[in-house]
Amino acid sequence: MRGMADLPLAMLAELTHRCPLACPYCSNPLELSAKEAELSTEDWVRIFGQAADLGVLQLHLSGGEPASRRDLLDLVIAAREAGLYTNLITSGIGLTPKRLEALDEAGLDHIQLSVQGVTARMADHIGGYKGGFDRKMHVADHIARIGFPLTLNAVMHRQNLEDLPATLEMAVRLGARRIEVACVQFQGWALRNRSALQPTRDQVDQAKEVIRDAISTYRGQLVIDFVPPDYYSDFPKACMGGWGSTGLNVTPDGTVLPCHAAETIPGLVFENAKDKPLAEVWHDSPSFNAFRGTDWMPELCRTCDRRDVDFGGCRCQAMAILGDATATDPVCRKSPGRPLLDGLLAEETLPEVAPDLVYRRI
Amino acid sequence: MTPASIPALPRGVRTHFDRVRGLPVLLGPERVLMLDQIGRAVLAELDGVSNVRAISERLADKYEAPVAEIEGDVLEYLQDLAEKRLVDARDG
Numbered sequence: 001m002r003g004m005a006d007l008p009l010a011m012l013a014e015l016t017h018r019c020p021l022a023c024p025y026c027s028n029p030l031e032l033s034a035k036e037a038e039l040s041t042e043d044w045v046r047i048f049g050q051a052a053d054l055g056v057l058q059l060h061l062s063g064g065e066p067a068s069r070r071d072l073l074d075l076v077i078a079a080r081e082a083g084l085y086t087n088l089i090t091s092g093i094g095l096t097p098k099r100l101e102a103l104d105e106a107g108l109d110h111i112q113l114s115v116q117g118v119t120a121r122m123a124d125h126i127g128g129y130k131g132g133f134d135r136k137m138h139v140a141d142h143i144a145r146i147g148f149p150l151t152l153n154a155v156m157h158r159q160n161l162e163d164l165p166a167t168l169e170m171a172v173r174l175g176a177r178r179i180e181v182a183c184v185q186f187q188g189w190a191l192r193n194r195s196a197l198q199p200t201r202d203q204v205d206q207a208k209e210v211i212r213d214a215i216s217t218y219r220g221q222l223v224i225d226f227v228p229p230d231y232y233s234d235f236p237k238a239c240m241g242g243w244g245s246t247g248l249n250v251t252p253d254g255t256v257l258p259c260h261a262a263e264t265i266p267g268l269v270f271e272n273a274k275d276k277p278l279a280e281v282w283h284d285s286p287s288f289n290a291f292r293g294t295d296w297m298p299e300l301c302r303t304c305d306r307r308d309v310d311f312g313g314c315r316c317q318a319m320a321i322l323g324d325a326t327a328t329d330p331v332c333r334k335s336p337g338r339p340l341l342d343g344l345l346a347e348e349t350l351p352e353v354a355p356d357l358v359y360r361r362i
Numbered sequence: 363m364t365p366a367s368i369p370a371l372p373r374g375v376r377t378h379f380d381r382v383r384g385l386p387v388l389l390g391p392e393r394v395l396m397l398d399q400i401g402r403a404v405l406a407e408l409d410g411v412s413n414v415r416a417i418s419e420r421l422a423d424k425y426e427a428p429v430a431e432i433e434g435d436v437l438e439y440l441q442d443l444a445e446k447r448l449v450d451a452r453d454g
């Protein structure tokens with residue numbers, strides 16, 4: 001275990017699980033919080049202050065759809081007063097021009113707008129919300145008019161990877177400075193929909209080529225952050241930059257998590273920010289300490305020269321695939337669990353396997 | 363980026379003093395860059411009016427170093443930030 005834990009740079013505040021959309025790849029847990037369980041404005045304001053005191057520099061206001069909170073403006077004001085760089089992660093639905101102007105006034109630093117597709121047909125199919133695409137485009141116009149710095153968030157999967165070039169063009173057209181193109185990560189609802197969403201190897205190879213070309217084409221114009229599909233990699237991702245080392249999540253009801261899927265790991269007990277100051281949770285919580293450092297690692301990782309690069313990969317993935325949160329991430333080529341993962345991949349990407357999407361619902 | 367370019371921090375990118383770690387940082391979308399002395403000195407000169415040449419001359423004066431050398435470093439530093447869209451440049 002490290003002597004003094006590193007301090008978190010970023011906090012993800014999941015303000016609510018309510019969302020007008022129903023994306024089947026949503027990373028929220030299957031068991032969603034109801035409105036009645038949500039933290040109050042005062043709770044969040046106090047938590048933002050504690051986060052800034054703890055060393056958090058960047059706050060991501062997320063959800064669900066953060067605009068579903070009527071107090072979003074007050075929360076942004078409080079976040080800026082706490083000295084936090086404030087980023088809004090939104091589908092755009094619920095952001096009227098008037099609300100956007102007020103957020104501008106409040107000093108909101110940046111907006112991340114999620115897109116479910118490049119055409120109304122695809123976007124409304126994936127979002128499960130008719131008319132969503134048109135509304136979003138309308139919101140995007142106002143974001144550009146006001147001059148908010150914009151990042152487009154696009155989740156790519158089997159049903160839309162062919163639209164990757166059009167997605168990049170869309171980012172430029174909407175005036176985004178940045179695009180995050182993430183191949184779907186299998187947590188929460190996405191895990192439930194894995195076989196419907198898992199891209200094929202051909203798609204992945206093509207996508208990598210598109211991204212390679214796009215990075216040079218758009219250099220200096222559009223920053224492209226690409227998250228490759230995990231299951232096709234040789235080594236796991238450095239999940240959260242290491243458990244309990246650079247960031248934390250607070251869920252709608254105030255539960256403090258080392259990562260958004262941590263609740264899928266049985267045996268971990270999580271604190272609530274209503275009961276305990278964030279600093280105490282960060283430093284002393286057994287859940288945050290569970291996978292810090294290298295003591296918890298299996299021999300395979302502890303003796304590996306990549307242990308400080310990927311930290312043995314994602315704990316939630318080891319749990320989801322192997323049923324053991326302390327195992328080497330099965331994405332790793334050296335993991336004894338890799339054949340199991342390869343088997344899943346082969347099975348789920350057969351052309352005849354295309355199950356219906358299960359939409360995210362409360 | 364050329365000596366005639368006029369660099370500026372775009373909206374959504376700002377310098378900030380991290381009071382907990384006691385460090386100056388540059389904050390942008392999904393980015394936290396620790397600023398060393400050089401970074402801080404260069405960014406402090408961005409006023410939206412001065413071009414790279416003028417900025418380099420001021421820094422050369424301040425640090426008593428040859429302008430050509432400083433200008434090379436300034437160009438390289440700002441070019442890197444511009445590719446990350448953390449600095450905008452317009453032609454002077």
Ligand code: SF4
Binds near residue numbers: 023
């Ligand atoms: S991924 Fe879709 S359903 Fe989930 S919070 Fe975002 S917009 Fe809502």
Ligand code: SF4
Binds near residue numbers: 307308334335
């Ligand atoms: S063995 Fe462990 S530390 Fe080494 S590459 Fe694989 S997951 Fe990473």
